[in-house]
Amino acid sequence: MARNRQEWLEKPAFPNTHFVDTRVYTDEALFKEEQDKIFNKVWIIACHESEVPNKFDYRTFHHPGGAELIVVRGEDMKVRSFYNICPHRGNALLYEPVGNAKRITCIFHAWSFDTKGECIDISRGKQGYQDRYECKDAGLREVRTEVGFGGFVWVNIDDASCTLKEYIGPALDMLEEHMSMDLEVFHYHKAVVDTNYKLWHDTNSEFYHDYMHYFNRATGMMQPGYFDRKYTGYPNGHASVGSMSIKYDAYSGSQERAVGWPGLAPGGWILIDIFPGMTYNLRTSVLRMDTAIPLGPNKVIIEFRGLGLKSDTPEQRAERVRDHNTIWGPFGRNLHEDLLGVHGQGVAMRERTDSKWVIHGREENSTIHDEVGMRHFYHEWGERMGRKPFDPYGDNRLAKTEAA
Amino acid sequence: MGQIENIALAAGSRVLVEELVYSTAMRMDEKDFAGYLALCDASYKYRITAYSPEIRKLMTWLEHDHKGMKLLFDNLPKHNSDQSMLSRHVTVYTVKFEDGGKIADVVSGLQVFRTTNDGGTTTLFAVGKMHDRVALGDDGARLVDRTIKLDTRMLGIGFHIPF
Numbered sequence: 001m002a003r004n005r006q007e008w009l010e011k012p013a014f015p016n017t018h019f020v021d022t023r024v025y026t027d028e029a030l031f032k033e034e035q036d037k038i039f040n041k042v043w044i045i046a047c048h049e050s051e052v053p054n055k056f057d058y059r060t061f062h063h064p065g066g067a068e069l070i071v072v073r074g075e076d077m078k079v080r081s082f083y084n085i086c087p088h089r090g091n092a093l094l095y096e097p098v099g100n101a102k103r104i105t106c107i108f109h110a111w112s113f114d115t116k117g118e119c120i121d122i123s124r125g126k127q128g129y130q131d132r133y134e135c136k137d138a139g140l141r142e143v144r145t146e147v148g149f150g151g152f153v154w155v156n157i158d159d160a161s162c163t164l165k166e167y168i169g170p171a172l173d174m175l176e177e178h179m180s181m182d183l184e185v186f187h188y189h190k191a192v193v194d195t196n197y198k199l200w201h202d203t204n205s206e207f208y209h210d211y212m213h214y215f216n217r218a219t220g221m222m223q224p225g226y227f228d229r230k231y232t233g234y235p236n237g238h239a240s241v242g243s244m245s246i247k248y249d250a251y252s253g254s255q256e257r258a259v260g261w262p263g264l265a266p267g268g269w270i271l272i273d274i275f276p277g278m279t280y281n282l283r284t285s286v287l288r289m290d291t292a293i294p295l296g297p298n299k300v301i302i303e304f305r306g307l308g309l310k311s312d313t314p315e316q317r318a319e320r321v322r323d324h325n326t327i328w329g330p331f332g333r334n335l336h337e338d339l340l341g342v343h344g345q346g347v348a349m350r351e352r353t354d355s356k357w358v359i360h361g362r363e364e365n366s367t368i369h370d371e372v373g374m375r376h377f378y379h380e381w382g383e384r385m386g387r388k389p390f391d392p393y394g395d396n397r398l399a400k401t402e403a404a
Numbered sequence: 405m406g407q408i409e410n411i412a413l414a415a416g417s418r419v420l421v422e423e424l425v426y427s428t429a430m431r432m433d434e435k436d437f438a439g440y441l442a443l444c445d446a447s448y449k450y451r452i453t454a455y456s457p458e459i460r461k462l463m464t465w466l467e468h469d470h471k472g473m474k475l476l477f478d479n480l481p482k483h484n485s486d487q488s489m490l491s492r493h494v495t496v497y498t499v500k501f502e503d504g505g506k507i508a509d510v511v512s513g514l515q516v517f518r519t520t521n522d523g524g525t526t527t528l529f530a531v532g533k534m535h536d537r538v539a540l541g542d543d544g545a546r547l548v549d550r551t552i553k554l555d556t557r558m559l560g561i562g563f564h565i566p567f
Contacts, residue, residue, distance in 0.1 A: 051459055059458070097458045189458045189557050214482040321464050330562040331452065331466045337484045339561035 009356050011396065017375050018361040020389040021041070022398060025196035025358070026351045030392060031297040038276050038384050040065035040157040042236075043167045044279050045291050047071055048305065049151045050184040052079060056100045056115060060084055062301070064197075064277070064293045065157050069143060070094055070104070074115040079147055081155045082117050082140040093140075104140075117142050150179040150280070150287065150307070171238035172268055175280055178263050183287065186317060187324055189307030193339060195210030195346030197277050197294035198377075200302055203338055204271070204279040204290060205239060205373035208362060212337050230367040239373045239381025259285040259319045262309075273373065275380055285316075286324045299348055304328065304335070414501060421538050422496045424545040429492040432567070437477035444468055445539055453567060454554040455531075465554070466566055474567070483562045486545045491517040491526075492567060494534065508545075510536040513551065516567050519541045530556040530567065 012019045024030060044062040046069060058072040061081075066113040068084040070093065084093050086106040093104050093113070104113040112121040117140035124136060144156040146329040149172050154164050161375060167290065172179075193200070207229070210216035220226065230241050260266055260280060270279045277292030287307040294300045306324040308317055316346070327334045349355040360371040360378070390396070424443060431440035444567075448470040456461050468476060493515040500509045511533060518529035537549035552567050 098460060100533075128419070137424050166437060183523075185459045186461060187463055187465075188456045188461075189454075189463075189559075191560055191562070192558065212484055214479075214484075322467060325464070325466055329465050330559045331564065331566055332562075333483065333564075336486070338564040340486060342482060343561050 005354075009352070009388070012359055014150045014355055014361040016388070016390045017379065018371075019357050019359045020318065021392055022349050022355040022358055023392055024378075024389055025199060025349050026223070026297050026346075026355075027392070028297055030385075030387075031294065033385060034276075034294075035065045037386075038381070039284050039294075041161060041384070042158075043146070043154045043161070043164050045152045045197060046081065046145075046155045047153050048183070048185045048307070049079065049147050049153055050178070050182075050288075050310065051098065054100065054383075056102045057098070058094060058101055058104075058115075059098050059153075060094055060096070061155070062293055063143075063155065066156065067143075068092065069155060070140075071114045071145070071153055071155070072101070072104070075102075079145055079153055080115065080117065081153075082113075083143065085141075086111055087119075087138050087140065088122075103181065111138065113140055119299065122244060130168065130200065136313040140178065149164070150175070150289075151183050152289070167236055168238070169235045170232040171236075171240065171274065172272055174240055174242075175272060175282060178261060178270070178282055179287075181262060182310035183307045184312075185305050185307050186321060187303070187329070189330055190301050191339060192301050193298065193343055194294075194298055195300060195342040195344065196297055196349075197292040197300040198381075199342045199345045200290070200292050200300060201277050201279070201377065203342055204281075205214060205273050206369075206371055207241065207320040208369040208371065209338075209341060213334050215333060227364075227367055227369070231366045231368075231370060231373045231376075233372070233376035233385040236376050238273060239376050240270070240272040241268055241368065241373070253350070259316050259323075261285055262286070268344055271375070283327075285320045286328070288328055296400045298350060302339075313394045411518070413505065417501065417505055417508065417540055418499045420545045421499050421510055424538055424547060425494055425496055425510060425512055425536060429494045432565070433489075433491055434506060435565070437474075437480075441470065441474060441477070443547055444470060444473075445548045447516075447548060448473065449549045450566070451550070452554060454557050456557065480517060480564055483564050485562060487521055488520045489521070489566065490529065490563070490567070491519065493517065495499075506540055507548075508536075508538040508540060510534075512536065512540055514567065529563075530554055530559060532556065532567075561567045 038252045047059045051059050051233040052073040055073055055075050055077060055170055061069040061071055063069050069081050070084045071081045073079050082359050091106055093106050110123045114120050119135040122135055146154050147252050148164055150229055175181035210221055229242050279290040281288040289305040290301040292300050308320040325332055358376040362369055362371040364370040366372050382389050428440055428443050450468050450473055451464055452466040453462060453464050495513045497513060498508060498511045514532050514534050516530040517526050519526045532552055532554035534546060535551045539546050539548050
């Protein structure tokens with residue numbers, strides 16, 4: 001039966017952990033709070049080490065907390081990160097997404113810095129500042145940086161944070177043996193979508209949406225073992241979905257897989273979500289990495305990377321590229337549908353649309369169509385934000401009062 | 405054959421090549437995929453590439469042979485897809501003949517516009533170049549190979565139908 005407005009606003013008949021108030025996706029103030037309490041406190045993937053292979057190679061990165069960063073490999077081959085801002089007049093130091101810079105020199109007034117963040121030259125410094133200000137006062141703001149878990153470059157704005165290893169904990173244990181060799185990014189593209197970053201991470205945290213994908217629905221879902229896959233939650237909001245064997249010859253248009261991935265059973269599949277917006281997805285012959293970088297409550301950049309082995313022959317690499325593109329390329333079967341789905345959520349849940357609840361209520365013994373992955377995420381979100389995802393402003397009893 | 409005759413022959417062949425290239429764009433705009441494939445040789449190869457400055461690599465985003473393209477088209481009705489209309493604007497820049505005029509290497513400019521069904525807003529979706537190889541024979545011109553080299557890499561939510 002269709003509902004009137006009062007009934008529409010009534011809390012769903014689930015435990016409070018099994019639904020969220022849609023303001024967590026749409027509210028500007030909550031988003032800014034997320035930047036402070038979540039993104040500026042946790043480890044975030046900025047790029048992959050193969051994107052800065054040589055000394056003095058750099059990569060720029062828009063951190064989801066808001067800061068613009070430089071990731072640079074030093075002469076000592078160590079990867080470091082700094083705010084991409086000149087301490088003099090606030091100009092961006094590096095404009096291009098990649099490059100090689102032995103000296104990082106601001107184009108504005110030619111202040112120069114080395115790849116350890118030390119200021120090495122202030123143009124006519126002595127004449128202008130005398131002894132009041134000199135290079136030792138003008139170092140760049142360094143951001144904690146670690147390389148790990150598949151060779152990704154992780155950054156953390158919080159100087160007092162735990163280590164990356166402590167942050168990840170056991171969440172990536174299932175993938176560790178598959179990432180022991182040197183990896184290389186062969187595919188990179190990004191999409192800007194008018195939706196909330198959490199909705200993309202939610203999509204990566206549930207497989208119930210296989211109903212959106214024809215081949216997953218009509219063939220994959222019919223395979224033995226599909227419903228046996230289980231979610232496991234880890235500390236800090238991470239979650240994994242256990243491996244399953246995909247019978248690819250049952251997918252129309254899929255070809256026999258020859259390359260595969262070291263240690264991964266043919267047709268194996270491992271997916272691990274890292275809080276708050278990164279996903280490792282190892283399938284067939286490709287490791288895909290999604291990184292969600294929110295720009296606002298209803299706008300997100302999603303970076304898509306496809307990785308193979310650095311030791312690939314041209315033939316092996318070509319097959320990985322084909323495997324990647326079939327499902328996950330910009331013209332691939334599933335990626336467009338997944339993005340169409342979260343785009344639709346962004347349209348339907350904008351402020352003033354009178355959207356109210358999103359339900360995470362499925363319980364199927366933590367197996368593949370259970371929504372426990374999202375419940376696990378929002379528990380962590382609530383802890384870090386000091387707010388209840390189902391009632392972020394503590395005012396939802398008003399709806400009950402109205403209904404009564 | 406005299407020089408003038410050669411020039412006339414080349415001009416006539418160029419018209420055939422240009423008509424083929426423009427026809428492929430029109431068939432795709434009309435979603436007449438069978439008509440598009442009928443313009444392609446059985447050995448047809450198609451790919452979309454883009455250079456990523458971020459990873460300093462040339463990427464292949466789509467690669468199919470004739471059979472693969474047919475399968476891609478046949479599967480389209482089974483997918484959930486953006487139903488916006490695409491309009492492919494092609495300008496043939498250069499045509500170079502080889503093998504006594506039996507093969508033509510063609511470079512064209514490509515702009516793809518996207519028009520929404522709701523309200524009909526048109527936006528530029530992608531720009532790039534098309535590198536075609538065309539076979540010319542007694543039965544006319546047929547597309548043998550197409551590589552679309554995209555400048556645009558930000559395609560939003562993507563698209564199931566290639567360019």
